[in-house]
Structure formats: structure tokens, C-alpha cells
Amino acid sequence: MYGSLKTIICLGMITTMVACSTGSKNTRPPIKFNGTTTTKSVVPEGDIGVANMPTDNFSITDDKVIALTQFENVAGEYTMRWDWFEPNGNLYASSGDYPVKTTDGKYRRTVTLWHTMPINGEKASTLPGKWSVKIFCNNDLVDTKTFMITATAQLVLPENISQTPDPNKWALIIGIEDYARLPKAEYARKDALVVKEYFTRILGVPEKNIILLMDNEATKARIESFIHDYLPANLNKNNQLYVYFAGHGAPEIKKGDAYLVPYDGDTRFLKSTAYPLKEFYANLDKIGNQNTYIFIDACFSGIASRAAEMLAKGTRPALIHVEDTLITNKEADHMVAISSSSAGEPSNAYPDTQHGLFTFFLLKGIGGEADSNSDHKLSIGEIYQYVFKNVSQEARLMGSQQMPMITPSIAKIKDVTIGEVPR
Numbered sequence: 001m002y003g004s005l006k007t008i009i010c011l012g013m014i015t016t017m018v019a020c021s022t023g024s025k026n027t028r029p030p031i032k033f034n035g036t037t038t039t040k041s042v043v044p045e046g047d048i049g050v051a052n053m054p055t056d057n058f059s060i061t062d063d064k065v066i067a068l069t070q071f072e073n074v075a076g077e078y079t080m081r082w083d084w085f086e087p088n089g090n091l092y093a094s095s096g097d098y099p100v101k102t103t104d105g106k107y108r109r110t111v112t113l114w115h116t117m118p119i120n121g122e123k124a125s126t127l128p129g130k131w132s133v134k135i136f137c138n139n140d141l142v143d144t145k146t147f148m149i150t151a152t153a154q155l156v157l158p159e160n161i162s163q164t165p166d167p168n169k170w171a172l173i174i175g176i177e178d179y180a181r182l183p184k185a186e187y188a189r190k191d192a193l194v195v196k197e198y199f200t201r202i203l204g205v206p207e208k209n210i211i212l213l214m215d216n217e218a219t220k221a222r223i224e225s226f227i228h229d230y231l232p233a234n235l236n237k238n239n240q241l242y243v244y245f246a247g248h249g250a251p252e253i254k255k256g257d258a259y260l261v262p263y264d265g266d267t268r269f270l271k272s273t274a275y276p277l278k279e280f281y282a283n284l285d286k287i288g289n290q291n292t293y294i295f296i297d298a299c300f301s302g303i304a305s306r307a308a309e310m311l312a313k314g315t316r317p318a319l320i321h322v323e324d325t326l327i328t329n330k331e332a333d334h335m336v337a338i339s340s341s342s343a344g345e346p347s348n349a350y351p352d353t354q355h356g357l358f359t360f361f362l363l364k365g366i367g368g369e370a371d372s373n374s375d376h377k378l379s380i381g382e383i384y385q386y387v388f389k390n391v392s393q394e395a396r397l398m399g400s401q402q403m404p405m406i407t408p409s410i411a412k413i414k415d416v417t418i419g420e421v422p423r
Contacts, residue, residue, distance in 0.1 A: 034070040036135055036145045042066055043374045048112040052421070053368045056147045057156040060125040061352075067133045067145060068114040075108070077101045081136040082115035087129025093117060097139075119149060155194055155355070155363050163204035163420070169240050170209040170289075171199045172226060176218045176247035180264050186349045188246040189214055191297065191359040195244045198363050203242060203419040218247070220262040220273060227280075232287050239289040242418075246356060249298035249347075250274060258300040258325045258343075277325040285331045293380075293418050294337035297356045299347035300325075324405065332408035336380055336416065338362070338387065342405045348395055358404060361390040368421040376421045383418070384410055 039051035040062060051068050058065050067082055079097040086092045095115045102108060117133075119125050128151040135143045175192020177185050192214055199205045211226055235241065248261040252270055259265075259274035266273045277300075284292050324343045327335055340347040340358030350357040362383070364370075370378060370386035384406045395402035 031074055032072040033137075033142050034072060036067055036069045036133070036143045038133075038145055038147045039066050039068055040064070040369075042068055042112075042114055048110055049114060050112075052371075052374065054160075055156065058119060058147060058149045060119060060128060060149060060151060062119050062149075064116050064118045064120075065131075065147060065149075066114050066116050067135065068112060069135050069143065071111045071113070072109060074100075074111045075102050079136075079138055080113055081139075083134045083136070084117050085132045085134070086127050087131060092124065092127075092131075124149065155198075155353075155360065155367070157197065157201055157367065162201045165200075165206035166204040167206060167209070168238050168290075169203065169205040169242070170211075170231070170235060171196075171203075171205045171242040171244070172211045172231070173199070173213070173243075174218050174223065174245045174247065175212075175214045176261075176263050178215050178263075179248065179261070180216070181266055182248060182261065185247045185298075187355050187359075188297075190354060191246045191356050192244070194355070194363060195246075195295075195359065198366055199242055199244075202366055205242060216263050218263045220264060220275060223262055223275060224283075227283050227287075231289075235287055235289040237288060237290055240418075241284070241287065241289050241292045243284065243292060243294045244297075245295070246297040246359060249277070249296070249300040251300045256343075260296075260298060281325070281327055281331055281335065281337065285335055290334060291416075291418075292335045294335070295359075295362060296337065297340045297347055297358045297362075299341045299345060301341075301344050301346055325407075327407045329408075337407050338380075338384055339405045339407075340391070341402045345402050346400060348398060348400055348402055350394070357394060357402065358387065358391055361387050361394075364390075366419070371421045377417050378419045378421060380406075380416045380418060381410060 037051045037054050038056055038058075040053035040055060040058070042049040043052045044050075048070075049068060051066075069080075078100040080095070080100055081097050082095040084092045084094070100113070115133075117124065128149050130146060130148055132144055132146045134141060135145070173192050173196050175188045175195075177187065177189040179185070192212065196210060196212055199210065200207060211230070213222060213226070231241070245260060248265070250259050250261050250265075250267050250270060251257065252259065258277040259270045260277060260280055261267070261270075261274050264273060281294075284294070327337060340356065348357040349355075350360050353360045355363075365383045365386040366378060370382045372382050372386070384404070388404050392401075392403045
């Protein structure tokens with residue numbers, strides 16, 4: 001069961017590294033322990049490993065937990081051991097004594113050592129609760145680190161992650177869960193609040209530059225007022241705008257045009273009570289800012305987003321033709337949109353996480369998991385590919401089909417960077 005446990009010791013590659021000093025044993029500073037970090041991944045930085053996604057909170061769907069330990073002034077021979085303990089205090093797994101040896105007569109100023117315990121698909125995924133890992137050097141306990149494995153996948157940002165606010169960044173966030181006349185869009189309110197946190201702490205959007213419209217605040221009139229009047233009056237060609245919408249979308253039955261449905265929208269009168277997606281894109285383009293990134297967690301199939309009932313009573317999904325709404329060539333110069341599903345597909349809720357399926361993986365991607373080349377930059381291509389893979393895969397497990405869509409073509413904008421991965 002524990003055959004997939006991994007021990008990665010930077011000193012194990014000491015023959016390929018250059019020692020920082022060859023000072024005599026009498027002048028060497030004493031060995032120093034610098035603590036342990038639990039993280040979801042580790043990336044190389046020079047000769048050492050750095051925690052890429054540090055956190056004390058893991059879920060049963062996470063691949064693994066890594067205990068990364070750092071020492072200074074290491075010389076000679078040592079043994080290291082990581083013992084992992086279940087929430088009930090029983091020993092779950094151990095690395096065993098792992099030998100560490102430096103080149104004779106030399107020492108390392110900084111050494112990182114880490115051990116990996118898999119979660120997803122292992123017995124650990126059936127044991128949620130407060131875990132601990134004890135780290136031993138030469139059988140002496142040097143550190144104990146505790147962490148949580150939760151029964152549901154959660155979006156938790158470590159407290160120390162916070163990008164410097166950039167006054168050139170703005171955001172419009174719309175989350176409508178409770179509608180005046182329509183079924184609920186489950187978890188949309190929570191999604192909007194978590195998106196706000198991610199936009200602030202990861203993308204660096206200042207709090208004062210965020211427009212947050214939820215439930216009865218997100219009427220058609222208020223949404224249009226901010227897009228038509230407020231944003232054009234406050235943004236200029238140096239500004240970046242992030243737009244997020246979670247709620248219902250709906251198709252116009254005869255033509256198949258897609259509409260975003262505000263709080264007071266009525267599917268019987270879409271033209272007068274809802275917002276055509278084509279106009280939504282066109283009006284955002286008219287603001288005149290540098291770049292706009294749009295994320296839409298809504299479907300236009302006629303099925304209530306994150307629910308199983310039809311928005312328009314008496315209609316059947318098979319009889320509804322829905323057109324994909326694309327960004328025009330003019331708009332594509334500085335605008336990109338990622339939607340939760342393609343035309344005719346539902347946008348599912350993800351009950352295990354209490355989020356929308358698309359939003360959950362969008363935020364995990366922005367949080368760093370989409371950084372496939374570990375360059376600490378978030379490109380549109382990386383985010384879309386990560387979201388498409390995970391959303392479509394998880395939807396299939398639910399017995400559904402949901403394939404996120406990007407416009408314009410991914411080939412044109414895949415390298416566009418929208419932010420940096422927190423370190």
C-alpha cells in the first residue's frame with residue numbers, strides 16, 4: 001500500500017553539486033534546522049527545492065502532501081526519517097532511516113530534504129482529520145508538523161499569500177444564486193466571494209477596485225450601469241479588467257442567441273430582461289482598457305445552471321439550438337473569455353466542494369496548479385488547458401458532458417500572462 005511513498009533528498013545528488021565551502025571542521029558553523037513546510041508541490045531553485053504551494057490544508061482529492069525540511073551547514077553523515085501519523089495517533093507510514101552523506105571534508109550551507117505521502121487513491125483519503133509528520137535526524141526528533149486532510153475538496157489560500165495591490169487592475173464580479181423568478185444557481189454566491197479573494201490575493205486587484213454584485217444587487221440595470229458608465233469613466237488604456245459571472249445563462253429559443261440572466265431576468269422576456277452575451281462582450285470592449293479577462297460559469301442550454309430543471313417551462317433540451325458566442329476579431333486584440341461549457345452543455349455544480357465545477361478548477365488553476373512549466377507565471381493557455389482537462393474529466397465521472405470553451409482561439413492567445421503564481 002505504501003510502495004508509492006517517495007523520499008527526495010537533495011544531498012542524494014551531492015556528487016553533481018559544488019560544495020559551498022571547504023573550510024576545516026574547526027571553523028565550520030554548527031548545523032542549523034530551519035523548519036518544515038507542508039506543500040502540494042516542490043520546484044527546484046538552484047540546488048535546493050522550494051515549496052511551490054505551501055499549505056496546512058489538504059483534501060482527499062489532493063494527490064499528495066509533501067513535508068519539506070531545510071537545514072543549514074550540513075556536513076558528514078546523517079540519517080533522516082519521516083513518520084506520518086493518522087488523526088487517531090497511529091503510525092500510518094514511515095520513510096525508514098534514509099542515509100544522507102556529504103562529500104568528505106565539505107559542507108553545504110543550505111540543504112532541503114523532503115518526503116511525499118500520497119493521498120488520492122490511498123488509504124489516507126479515507127482518514128480525514130488532523131494529521132502530523134515527525135521528522136528525525138540521527139533518531140533525534142527535530143520537528144513535528146501538523147496538517148489537515150478534509151473530507152471535501154476545499155479552496156484554501158495560505159494566510160501568508162498576498163500579492164502587492166496593483167492600482168492598474170480592476171475586477172467586476174457577479175454572483176447570482178437566488179433569483180427573483182428562477183431556480184437557484186447553487187453555490188454562485190459562495191463562488192463570487194472566493195473569486196474576490198483570489199483576484200485580490202493572487203492577481204493583485206486592490207479591494208477598492210473590485211465591483212461585487214450578488215443576488216438582488218445584480219439586476220440588469222445595475223450591471224449595465226457599471227459596464228456602460230462606471231467602468232468607462234474610471235479605466236484607461238493602462239488598466240487590466242477581470243470579469244467573473246456565476247449564475248444562469250439562457251438561449252433565445254428561435255435564434256439560439258445566448259443571454260446572461262440577471263437577478264430580475266425572466267426567460268419569457270429575454271430580450272428586455274436579460275443581457276445578450278454578444279452585447280456583453282461588445283460593451284466590455286468599448287471600455288477602452290488594455291486587457292480584459294472574462295470567466296463565465298453559466299450554461300446556455302436552457303437547463304438551469306448547477307441544477308437539473310429547465311429554465312423555460314415546457315421546453316426540452318433536444319429541441320433547443322444554441323449558438324456559441326465568439327469574441328470578434330476586433331475584440332480579440334485585448335479580450336479573452338473562458339466559459340464553463342460549450343453550447344448546449346450544462347454547467348454542473350460540484351457538491352463535494354460546494355462550488356461550481358468550472359469555478360472550482362478555475363481557482364485551483366489560478367492558485368498555482370495550472371503552472372505546468374513551473375515558471376511562476378499564469379498564462380491563458382495553461383489556465384484553459386488545466387480547466388478543460390479537469391472539468392471535462394470530472395463531468396464524465398458525474399455522467400455528464402461539460403467542456404469549457406475559450407474565445408478567441410487558444411492558438412492566438414495561449415502565451416498571454418494574466419498573473420503570477422504565489423510563492
